Every structure is written in C-alpha cells, then in structure tokens.
Amino acid sequence: MSSNAGTIKIVEVGPRDGLQNESKILPPSDRIQLIEKLVDAGLRFLEGGSFVSPKAIPQMENSEQVWEVLSGKIPEEIDLSFLVANEKGLERATKVGVKSIAVFTATSDAFTQKNINRTVMESINDFRPIVKAGKAAGMRVRGYVSTVFGCPYEGRQPIEKIVEVADALLKMGCDEISLGDTIGVAHPRQIKEVLSRLRSVLPMARLAGHFHDTRGMALMNIRAAADEGVRIFDSSVSGLGGCPYAPGSSGNVATEEVVWMLEGFGFHTGVDVEKLLTLGEWLEAKLARPMRGRLFQSKPKLLNYFEA
Amino acid sequence: MSSNAGTIKIVEVGPRDGLQNESKILPPSDRIQLIEKLVDAGLRFLEGGSFVSPKAIPQMENSEQVWEVLSGKIPEEIDLSFLVANEKGLERATKVGVKSIAVFTATSDAFTQKNINRTVMESINDFRPIVKAGKAAGMRVRGYVSTVFGCPYEGRQPIEKIVEVADALLKMGCDEISLGDTIGVAHPRQIKEVLSRLRSVLPMARLAGHFHDTRGMALMNIRAAADEGVRIFDSSVSGLGGCPYAPGSSGNVATEEVVWMLEGFGFHTGVDVEKLLTLGEWLEAKLARPMRGRLFQSKPKLLNYFEA
Numbered sequence: 001m002s003s004n005a006g007t008i009k010i011v012e013v014g015p016r017d018g019l020q021n022e023s024k025i026l027p028p029s030d031r032i033q034l035i036e037k038l039v040d041a042g043l044r045f046l047e048g049g050s051f052v053s054p055k056a057i058p059q060m061e062n063s064e065q066v067w068e069v070l071s072g073k074i075p076e077e078i079d080l081s082f083l084v085a086n087e088k089g090l091e092r093a094t095k096v097g098v099k100s101i102a103v104f105t106a107t108s109d110a111f112t113q114k115n116i117n118r119t120v121m122e123s124i125n126d127f128r129p130i131v132k133a134g135k136a137a138g139m140r141v142r143g144y145v146s147t148v149f150g151c152p153y154e155g156r157q158p159i160e161k162i163v164e165v166a167d168a169l170l171k172m173g174c175d176e177i178s179l180g181d182t183i184g185v186a187h188p189r190q191i192k193e194v195l196s197r198l199r200s201v202l203p204m205a206r207l208a209g210h211f212h213d214t215r216g217m218a219l220m221n222i223r224a225a226a227d228e229g230v231r232i233f234d235s236s237v238s239g240l241g242g243c244p245y246a247p248g249s250s251g252n253v254a255t256e257e258v259v260w261m262l263e264g265f266g267f268h269t270g271v272d273v274e275k276l277l278t279l280g281e282w283l284e285a286k287l288a289r290p291m292r293g294r295l296f297q298s299k300p301k302l303l304n305y306f307e308a
Numbered sequence: 309m310s311s312n313a314g315t316i317k318i319v320e321v322g323p324r325d326g327l328q329n330e331s332k333i334l335p336p337s338d339r340i341q342l343i344e345k346l347v348d349a350g351l352r353f354l355e356g357g358s359f360v361s362p363k364a365i366p367q368m369e370n371s372e373q374v375w376e377v378l379s380g381k382i383p384e385e386i387d388l389s390f391l392v393a394n395e396k397g398l399e400r401a402t403k404v405g406v407k408s409i410a411v412f413t414a415t416s417d418a419f420t421q422k423n424i425n426r427t428v429m430e431s432i433n434d435f436r437p438i439v440k441a442g443k444a445a446g447m448r449v450r451g452y453v454s455t456v457f458g459c460p461y462e463g464r465q466p467i468e469k470i471v472e473v474a475d476a477l478l479k480m481g482c483d484e485i486s487l488g489d490t491i492g493v494a495h496p497r498q499i500k501e502v503l504s505r506l507r508s509v510l511p512m513a514r515l516a517g518h519f520h521d522t523r524g525m526a527l528m529n530i531r532a533a534a535d536e537g538v539r540i541f542d543s544s545v546s547g548l549g550g551c552p553y554a555p556g557s558s559g560n561v562a563t564e565e566v567v568w569m570l571e572g573f574g575f576h577t578g579v580d581v582e583k584l585l586t587l588g589e590w591l592e593a594k595l596a597r598p599m600r601g602r603l604f605q606s607k608p609k610l611l612n613y614f615e616a
Contacts, residue, residue, distance in 0.1 A: 149613060150610075150613035155610055155613060156613045156614065156615075157613075184606065185606075185608070185610075185613050186613065186614075187568075187569070187572040187612065187613075187614055188531075188569075188572070188573075189572050189573055189574075189614060190572075190613065190614035193614060213524070213602065214602060214606045215565070215568070215602050215603045215606050215608070216521070216524065216527060216562075216565055216601075216602035216603060217527065217569065219524060219525065219527075219528055220527055220528050220531065220569070223496075223528065254524075257523070257524055260495075260523070261495070261496075261525065261528070264495040264496070264497050264498075265496070265497055266497075293524075294521065294522060294523050294524035295523045295524060298492065298493075298522045298523050300493070300523070302458075302463055302493075304495065305457060305458035305463060305464045305465075305493050305494070305495075305498065306464065306494075306495055306497060306498035306501060307464075
C-alpha cells in the first residue's frame, strides 16, 4: 500500500472487555499468553484485566498476576491498562505497580443506575479522587463512556450530556476518553452528526471510538469517525465480548477487521492481520466456541485482491 | 429523515440466489408466500426462481408454478425475474409467459470452467441467442457477472476483463448488469478504484452492485459504490444464500441492513425494514435455522437513535 492516510492507534480490549463477557473463564496463565500473542501481533495498547470483585467478575480474577508476569516480560512502551471500579481497585493496582488504569461511566443515568446503582454524576464524583490519585502516582488514566450513541433504556442521548461527561472526565485528569456505542446501534450519519459537534468543544486527539458490531455497522462507524478526525479505536481480537448489562448487544468489533479495513484505506496501524487470524484459532480452542468475526470465519487465503 | 440523497433500486435475490444455496428445500407454495411477503414489504424487483435442471438445483424445482400463481396476484409493475441457464431454460420461461429473465457468467475463466465447463467468452456466446430471443419476445434481461472483485482461483481480476464482459452483455441486449463480489473479498478502496474506471466506459445507470458479506464489508462496499454513482443493489432478505461454487463465501448482504444503512443516509428505497425483520422470523421457522443477519439478530426495539 503506497498511500498514507496517517496512523491509527488501536486499543485492544479483548483480554478485558472481551473475556469478561465470555462464559468460559480463562485462568491468568491463558490471559497472559493471549496478551503476549497480541503484543507479538503488533498491538501496543491493551486492556490487561480489571481490579474488581472476583465474585462479580470471575473472568478477571487475579489480574495482579497478569500484570506481575507481563510487566517483567513485555517491552516498556506497551501500555497495559487495568480497569478499576473504586478505591479498593486503585489500591490493588497501586500495590503491584500498574502504570495505566481505566474508569468507567456512561451518558445515561438509567444505564448507570441499573449497572452500578449510581447516577452518571454520582459515578463521576466517585471516580474523581481515584483519577486524581492515579495521576498523582504517575499512571495513565483512560475514561470509558458508555451509551454515547444510544441507551437501551433511554434511547437517544443528548449531545450536551455527552459533552458534559467527557469534559468532566478530561478535567479530572483522564488522558483519553473512549466513547462507546455500547449496544451497537449507531449509524454512520449519527457518528458524523455527533462527532462534528463534539469536535468544536473537545480535544479530538484524546477521543477514542468504541464500537460494537451488533447491527453490522461497526466498520462503517469507524470509517465515519475517522473522517471526523478520530484516530484511536477500541476493538477486540476475533470480536470477543459484548456487554452483559445491555440487552441485545453483541461483541466488540473485531480487531482484525478494523485493521484490514483501515490499512486498506492507507492508514497505518502496525498490527499484523495474519497473526490475529491465527490467534482466533487459539481462542476457539481455549474458549471452546466458534469465533464470530466474519473475516476470521472466511479463512482468507489472500487478504487483498486490489494490490498488484 | 428530511435529507434526500436520491432513490436506490433494491433487487431482492433471496427467493432465488438465496434459497438455492439453502440445504432445506422449500416447495413452490412457500416460495410464493415468501415473494408475496417481500412485495408487501415494498420490494419491486425480485428474483422469482430459475429454469434450470431440478436435478442440479432441486431448491428451484417447478419455478413455473411460482410465476403462474404470482403473475395473477402481484401488481403488474413488479419485476419478477427468473434465471435461465440455456435454451431449454428460455423455452420453459417463454412457455409460461415470464416477462423478465437473467443470465449468468463471470470475469474469470477458471471460475466459469469449474462452474459450467465453459470459458467466459464461450458462456457469453452461448447466451447471445438466448438474450436476443428474450429481448425479441419483449422480456427484460439482466446479466450477472461473477468474480468481478476477486476469483477464488485467479485472484484479482483485470479491469479490462470486467469491461469486456459487461460490454458484451450490454451489447447483446442486457438491460442491466449486476457486478458480483461473489466471494465477498472486496474492499471499499477497491470498489472506488474499479468503479471510477468503469464509469468512463460503461453506463452507470445500468450497473448493479451485488455484494456478499463474507468479510463483513458488504455495507461499506455498497456505500462506496453509491459514492461512485451506482443506484442499484442486490441483496437477500436475512442474508439468505451464498455461492456453492466459491469456497469460503457466505451469504448475500442482508436486504434489511442495506435498506437501514441507505435510508439512514437519506436514500429512498421504498422498503419497510420492520416488515423484513418479521419476515426473518418466518424464514427461521421455514428453514429451521437461525438467520445470520446482525440487524435481525439484534432484534431492535428502536431502529434509529439519531432522529429526534
């Protein structure tokens, strides 16, 4: 590919957002292997796990071990991030020396009420001391915002609310905000409408797009967001994951499809699609279920039919 | 939706291209019901069946009955088309008074050799008298061209070959040419590259895009083709179908997803997505398998989160 449309940062969320929504629980040793394979495929920004109650999310049990083993093995520049839900989570992260954390809220009060029994603003107030402490300790901090493009309980979300939440997270110190189409209902026209309005009030370089392929529109939505200037996208190898709180949501958009689509347009991601396709086979064996990604299912012998 | 981006003609291929690739065989009475439901959902251009050997394709057995029953019931303006593979097929179509037929070739000699034991040009020469006779009898004639964006045996297809085949079909009298991404490998960049070159030598108003969602790129490819001026797209309700001759190919792009995507951009299709989603449930019962379309699987309560 000779054209160069710029660089896109891919944030691989499979080992956390993906695996926590799988019914089969992988032990830390498997999660470590998965992350090593992802790093080998060129991924530089990854979710490594979460410091939450293992009773609530047994899939992420002993994320300490994931960090402790990997921090001694993977290159220094890899950003391996861990979700923290509260002060206790931050304590656990701090204790083992994690360098990158993430916090999680939404635009919809109905969604956060059902999910964490808090209004959006209550959740933001809860996170403020955590983010400040994390930043003071030299951590990178990412903020996830769910239901940006639609809530299963409230429907359409007002732009003002999206801006208010993203702005609050940035002001408290988050380095990056991931805007989530949690239930996968966004249309590219909507992406354009929302992002063209956010662009005038928020720093685009710090916004990520997080899309689910529920309606098969995730790749188009990513393309539409890239057209509006977004250069960071979350995805999950083989489309691992979903959202347990959101009825009808299916998995995250598949990393290999995002990379194949973007590289085809001349963007540089640094990620090796062939290695991700091989990793899909490993995941099928580990999770004992077929992976849903269409590019993976098609078992491509030849990726690009448009190059000489 | 207040914006108006123009009208798109949707050609519903589920009752032929779709069903002929399903392992469960539906009797003519079910195929008739399917077509009536599609017409009720607003579709005006449909494949009704094919006049081929019932030994080769038992799924299309007694397509005569489909036409005979429906021609007395559906509005005059509905274009219900039947595939004919040879002179015998044309005879059968003529005998029952079919008004619209289709013929089928490819850009790849390796593909037509494996498929119908003919080179591309041999197949075109075979079709010439059929198309001429059909036109002389007042029929509409559609030409399908497979493997335009990639062949499982030959890989990339030269533009010159695509133009040569399409041009030969137009010159012999075909009213419309459907350009098929038979194995679903096209990338939107490739769509742009190929169509921008075809545009200077072929009449765009007579070209249709026929995409398979093998790699999850069909909707993006349709959008890219629309950007190049294509205004006719083939699709299949619930993503019925595939291609039995093409390894790794999955179903046609789902009509309801095409319509939802295009209408969201302000195009007018005249097709009712809600009715197609209901029809998906009917198909699941009839075919005794889950339908793969993601929009269908997501069971949307609310289609558009971007309208006030």
